[in-house]
Amino acid sequence: MPGLTPEEVFRILYALPEDGEDSDISTDSNDYSESQNTSLILRNSDNVIVSNEDNCFNLTIDTSEIGNMSPCQASVSDSTPETPAATFSSSEKMWNENISYFENRPLKLEESAENIANFSKSDKEIKYFESTFTEELLLHICNQTNLYARQERCIVKSGKKTTKVSSNWQDITVPELKAFLGMLILMGVHQFPQLGNYWSSDPILGVTAISSVMTKLRYKKIVENLHCNDNSTYVKKGKPGYDKLHKIRPVIRAISNKLCKVYKPxxxxxxxxxxxxxxxxxxxxxxxxxxxxxxxxxxxxxxxxxxxxxxxxxxxxxxxxxxxxxxxxxxxxxxxxxxxxxxxxxxxxxxxxxxxxxxxxxxxxxxxxxxxxxxxxxxxxxxxxxxxxxxxxxxxxxxxxxxxxxxxxxxxxxxxxxxxNYHNPKHVTTILRRNKDGSRS
CATH class of the missing domain: 3.30.420 (Nucleotidyltransferase; domain 5)
Incomplete structure (x- = not known):
């Protein structure tokens, strides 16, 4: 650059505002807080060195390769010029020790759990169940089951595909659905290797609590047709809105919505x-x-x-x-x-x-x-x-x-x-560690 002194070249390439408030770059005093005496060194291809040692900047310029200098080559180092420069990302510079945000946080959260459904110690398990598995949900399942029983479906028999509807179907009602769900729960507790054992005439195998509620044929017919969502609204895989849980999505949504209403956390x-x-x-x-x-x-x-x-x-x-x-x-x-x-x-x-x-x-x-x-x-x-x-x-x-x-x-x-984003990092408390024998110390 003919006609310019090395100092003028440096001033053009690395110009900084004289007043810190005019700068577009926000700096943080804690970015380099390991030591107040640590020197800050800006290097440019070993040709330009700017140091803040002793709180004053010293400038040294090697003009032998001034034409090869680029303003994008500056790096930051907290060691001697011979040591490779340490780099700090813009994200790293945003971390500091300013805890002013946490000083107004409440020391203790006072919200306590509350039973909105007002259960009492004398209430049976059925009341807990009905608080989330409501009559509206049971009626929805009944309606969808009855709808599915009358819809044509694809049946594969002997390698051939045919369409048919469920034969000899009688609409299921809410009381019958409750009985069916109760049977499922009891079967999970009292397990047999074969379904027919529950209706066995052998007094050793037969379970009266199940066989007296409904016949085996009716039970199998409900299992065959039980549905929670309309198949006609199903979205095929690969298309927008596809849901692997389409068949039970209404049940998931109804129960999760109800849980927040029966209990205040x-x-x-x-x-x-x-x-x-x-x-x-x-x-x-x-x-x-x-x-x-x-x-x-x-x-x-x-x-x-x-x-x-x-x-x-x-x-x-x-x-x-x-x-x-x-x-x-x-x-x-x-x-x-x-x-x-x-x-x-x-x-x-x-x-x-x-x-x-x-x-x-x-x-x-x-x-x-x-x-x-x-x-x-x-x-x-x-x-x-x-x-x-x-x-x-x-x-x-x-x-x-x-x-x-x-x-x-x-x-x-x-x-x-x-x-x-809640706890003040300067607040210290003492905890007891759990030992291998279960005690705390």
Whole structure:
């Protein structure tokens, strides 16, 4: 660049506003808080060095290759010029130790669980069942069963496909459906190798409580036609709106909606997965070797942390459709879906590291909810502090804050990483560890 001194070249390429308030780049005093005396060095291909040692900037320019310099080559280092420069992402710079957001948080959540349905100790099991499995739902099942019994269906017999309707069908009623459901529950308790044994004339095998309710033929006819949804509204696989749980979706929706109305949860809830044991054939069956129940249906649950009462649930149907345009990953989507009815209630939602991300904490805060969960340190946008080997002693911790979220690393036998948008990271409490013999110390 003829006619320009090296100082003028540098001023053009690396011009900064004289007043910090005029800058478009926001800086944080805690980005490099390891030591106040640490020097900040900007390097450019070993030709330009700017250092803030002793709080004054010294400029050295090697003009031998000034024409090859590029403003995109600057990097940041906290060591000598010979050491490769350390890099900090824009996300990393947003983490600091400013806890002003947490100072106004309530120290204790006061909401307590409440039985809205007003159950008493003298109530029988049937009342609990009917509080969620309502007359409206039973009537819906009866109507759909009667509808299906009159619909033509495809039957494969001797390798040939034919269509037919159910023969000799008599409409099922709500009392008969209740009796049928009671028989199913009793059969699960009193199990036989063959269905016919329940109606056996042998006094050793026969179960009067079942055989006296309905005949075996009527029982089989109800099993043949029992339905919960209209087959004519079924959407085929591959088309928008396809639902693997179409046949039982009305039942799932009705029960999950009713659970919130019969029970008022406490201030702390938990989101987790549970398994319903099943070893038959189903595309919905999952295998989870680390669970007590290894094979079966996986169910996402929102439960009261103090009583274990399930407030909402949904059944996992497998990988999401490739056409799904949701901006949230599966774990985030599950938390937001299950807690939607709790928006604005200021309750605390707890979950494990499968669900925990920085984004879900920010989303819960925007929905009027608090969240806490263990987290994988390599999740996106988390501070480097969680990943580095800090060599903490047992019981020691360190933290970083970004907006409304605190990231804490607590040392036990190994580091435990936690995200929370409720707990003040500077508040310390003492807990008792559970020993191998079950005692606490």
């Amino acid at each position: 406490s201030s702390v809830l938990a989101v987790d997965e549970c398994m319903v044991a099943f070893k038959g054939r189903s595309t919905l069956k999952q295998y989870m070797p680390m669970k007590p129940v290894k094979r079966g249906y996986k169910v996402w649950c929102l439960a009261d942390a103090s009583t274990g009462f399930i407030i909402n649930f949904d059944i996992y149907t497998g990988k999401r459709d490739t056409n799904d345009t949701s901006e949230f990953i599966l774990g985030e989507e599950v938390v937001l879906t299950l807690t939607k009815a709790m928006d604005g209630s200021k309750r605390l939602i707890a979950f494990d590291n499968y669900f925990t991300t920085l984004r879900i904490m920010e989303e819960l805060q925007s929905h009027g909810l608090y969240g806490i969960g263990t987290v994988h340190p390599n999740r996106k946008d988390l501070p480097y502090m969680l990943k580095k080997n800090s060599k903490l002693s047992r019981g020691e911790f360190e933290f970083a804050v970004r907006s409304c979220v605190a990231a804490v690393k607590w040392q036990v036998s190994k580091p435990v990483c936690i995200l929370s």
